[in-house]
Amino acid sequence: MRQAAMPAKTVSYDFTGRTLFLTGAGGGIPAAIAKLFAASGANLFLTDLHPDSLAVLAGELGDNTSLAIHPLDVSDPEAVTAAAEACRDRFEKIDYVVTGAGLYEDGTVDGMADEVWRRGIAVNLDGVFHTVRAGLPHMPDGGAVVNIASMAGHRGSFGHAPYSAAKGAVLALTRSLAQEVASRNIRCNAISPGLIDTPMVRGLMQERGGEMLNMTPLGRLGTPKEVAEVAAFLCSDGAAFLTAETIHVNGGVYIAS
Incomplete structure (x- = not known):
């Protein structure tokens, strides 16, 4: 297998005065999104089911008055509504909603x-709906929603039917939402990561790593930062005419399906 090129240098964004509402912030990809938006000057309202992971991320981001952390179970609609209101109270508005919370459990349908x-x-799925619904009333015109889907939502995934079914539905939800909020100039797009170097993928790589990398034209795992770069682009003015789309971040492995 050929040696793949290294990722390009980080693109600069300016999100000064803008507020990001991010779920699942303690996970590999969402944490990278939080760090990139922090470096771009955004206010951050970071949520996760696990307070310890939020505390670790907050420590990595350093002393920052533009940062708030909030434990949150996205499957609880009332809790999500309260979190969105807390974000509004802290930062006055929500410019960007990124739905990073996810659950990936093993098990086949028959058992x-x-x-x-x-x-x-x-x-x-429900967590994405709850989050977007709660965030929209606090979003000014011109905001952006980015839903983190998955290649599994397009191809399915052996032993992960709830995950892949939900992610497929998130893709449809994204397209429907984009039509509903277009009159407010709010854009809604999705990202479908493939094999990204996160704890969730490392277990899969132990089982099928060689096979999966051989199917990947770029010949390597992606990095959480590379997904974060796409999320930042979709929230930026550079994507002002882009909505209802899904961007695959997978090194080309999707074409192998």
Whole structure:
């Protein structure tokens, strides 16, 4: 397998005075998004189910008056509404909503308990709906929503039916929402990451790493930062005429399907 080129230098964005509402912030990709937006001057309202992961991320971001952390279960609609209101109270508005919270559990359909299915849908689909619905009333015209979907939403994923089914639905939700909020000049797009170097993917790589990399034209795993760069672009003025789209970030592996 050929040696792949290294990622390009970070593109600069200016989000000064803008506010990001981010779910699942303690995860690999959302944490990279938080760091990039912080470096671009944004106010950050970071949520996650696990307070410890939020505390670690806050420590990495340093002493920052433009940062707020908020423990949140995105499957709880009332809690999500309260979090969005807390973000508005702290920063006056929400310019960007990025739905990074996710749940990836193993198990085939033939032996799957109802609660496993419901839990996967509750986090990966209902959580996106709750978050976007709660954020919209506090978004000024010209804002942006970025939903983190997955290649699994296009191809399916053996042993991860709730996850892939929910992510496929997120793609449709994104397209529907884009039509509904276009009159406010709010754009809504999705990102479908492929094999990104995160804890979730490392387990898969132990089982099928060689096979998966051989199917990837660029011949390597992506990095969370590379997904974050796309999220920042979709929120930026550079994407002002881009809505209802899904951007694949997977090194070309999707064409191998």
